[in-house]
Amino acid sequence: MLGLLKPDEGEVRVFGCDPREPQNRRRTGAMLQVGRVPETLRVREYIDLFSSYYPHPLPMAEVTAGAGLHGIGNRLFGQLSGGQKQRALFALAICGDPDLLFLDEPTAGLDVHARRGLWKQIRALLARGKSILLTTHYLEEADVLADALLCLTRGVSLPMPRPPKSNEIQRSKMLFLR
Amino acid sequence: MTGAIYFKEAKYEFLKKLRVKPFAVSTLGFPLLLYLLFGILMNRSWHASTYLLASYGVFGVAGVSLFGFGVNLAVERGMGWLELKQASPMPPPAYFVAKLVSCIVFSIVLIILLLALGLGFGHAQLSTVEILHLFAILVAGAIPFGALGLVLGYVVPASSAASFINMIFLPMAFCSGLWMPLQFLPKTIHQIAPFLPPYHLSQLAIAVVRGGHNHSALLHWEALAGFTLLFLGAAILLHRRDALRQNRVV
Numbered sequence: 232m233l234g235l236l237k238p239d240e241g242e243v244r245v246f247g248c249d250p251r252e253p254q255n256r257r258r259t260g261a262m263l264q265v266g267r268v269p270e271t272l273r274v275r276e277y278i279d280l281f282s283s284y285y286p287h288p289l290p291m292a293e294v295t296a297g298a299g300l301h302g303i304g305n306r307l308f309g310q311l312s313g314g315q316k317q318r319a320l321f322a323l324a325i326c327g328d329p330d331l332l333f334l335d336e337p338t339a340g341l342d343v344h345a346r347r348g349l350w351k352q353i354r355a356l357l358a359r360g361k362s363i364l365l366t367t368h369y370l371e372e373a374d375v376l377a378d379a380l381l382c383l384t385r386g387v388s389l390p391m392p393r394p395p396k397s398n399e400i401q402r403s404k405m406l407f408l409r
Numbered sequence: 410m411t412g413a414i415y416f417k418e419a420k421y422e423f424l425k426k427l428r429v430k431p432f433a434v435s436t437l438g439f440p441l442l443l444y445l446l447f448g449i450l451m452n453r454s455w456h457a458s459t460y461l462l463a464s465y466g467v468f469g470v471a472g473v474s475l476f477g478f479g480v481n482l483a484v485e486r487g488m489g490w491l492e493l494k495q496a497s498p499m500p501p502p503a504y505f506v507a508k509l510v511s512c513i514v515f516s517i518v519l520i521i522l523l524l525a526l527g528l529g530f531g532h533a534q535l536s537t538v539e540i541l542h543l544f545a546i547l548v549a550g551a552i553p554f555g556a557l558g559l560v561l562g563y564v565v566p567a568s569s570a571a572s573f574i575n576m577i578f579l580p581m582a583f584c585s586g587l588w589m590p591l592q593f594l595p596k597t598i599h600q601i602a603p604f605l606p607p608y609h610l611s612q613l614a615i616a617v618v619r620g621g622h623n624h625s626a627l628l629h630w631e632a633l634a635g636f637t638l639l640f641l642g643a644a645i646l647l648h649r650r651d652a653l654r655q656n657r658v659v
Contacts, residue, residue, distance in 0.1 A: 233496040237652075256498040263496060265489040271428035276421055283417045284498040307428070320493075327498070 232364070233261055233333060245331065257285055260329035262320050262337050270309025274300055274319050277308065278326050285327025297355070298322035299348055314345040321349065325356070332356065334365040338372060350376060411500065418499070418507035423514055426477060431571075436476050437519050440469030443588075444523060449531040459534060460590065462527040463543060463614035468587040469519045470550045471607050475578050477512040478558025480570040486651075487567025505559070512558075513551045520547050535618060542617045550610045553633045556640035557606065563647035581605050606636045 232243055234250035248255035275291065282288035295304050298318045303311065311319060317337065324332055338346040353363060353376060367373055373380055426432050448461035485491045494504060524540065527533035535543065565573040582588060584598050585607035591599060602608040609629040616623035
């Protein structure tokens, strides 16, 4: 759905278009599990760069506020703590004001405080009518945030008639929710 | 809007490289230091000073492009950073154009510094036309070496990209006569040299500083163009292989 892979069969449409074409990704934002990021650019510079990819980016102040990056916009990426890096990557996902957001384990490695902060931001985006597709290892996170749960096991989605309490599905490998 | 993306991509690519001290120090400092040592301090003749200006110019430009493309690409692929960019609406060519532009800007800085060193403090003598000609040849060199760097960026492991590329680059520079003129090197190396891209670029650069008409210029340009196409073709194949590999994993 990010346009990174070619479907083995069938086709993927996002907003009616093939996401493998770059111009069709202007309404989506993504936060992937990036191990590291080139460390010698400032947070502000990264946001400026990613904003330029989108036709109607959010103002810089709104992005830094939304991602909780007050006062660290001028830091080099390499000087950030783990939680700050996650928030900066979150900022890159939201800076283009996308309607659909992909968050791949956004809270992995965050402490409780930082995780709650990110949940708050995710809820704020939902309140603004954005769709979010989120994968997570934390069943609690799925319970707290999701309107709908999707559980994938070996590439097959398990039937889920209602948003279940996630302790029923502890053996699942991955959870999608939105 | 697209123009703005390319501009910002290139600007930040350049800033990013400039701030990586090992990159700036090794790609700019190394050729300058070697030239200062061998071209100026150990040499009193204008002949050697001028000759080495051309060959260290080639050495420097090749280094900037090989490392600027190769190491950067290898490292960014390894980080998953390239994947994040591919998932964004960035037009894919912007990433590569930005790398090429930043390598060309670095090359220009390097050539200016080398020329300043050689003409200002050394004994090199060149007319304005020769300077401009040499400049153009060296800057154009960023293209074939950028293409080779691209290939290496897909092949070398991210964790030791710089040392791998040095292992290829340094012998290649030596065998192309960049450190020592080819006539002082054994015969075998004479036979290897034409198969190496720096040889052709350095022959063009050396011909300029020697003065007079260069009869084989066209041949060397053709060789460089051939190498560029070959490397770009290989890079495209490797890029596809990379995409296929991603497909398999998921």
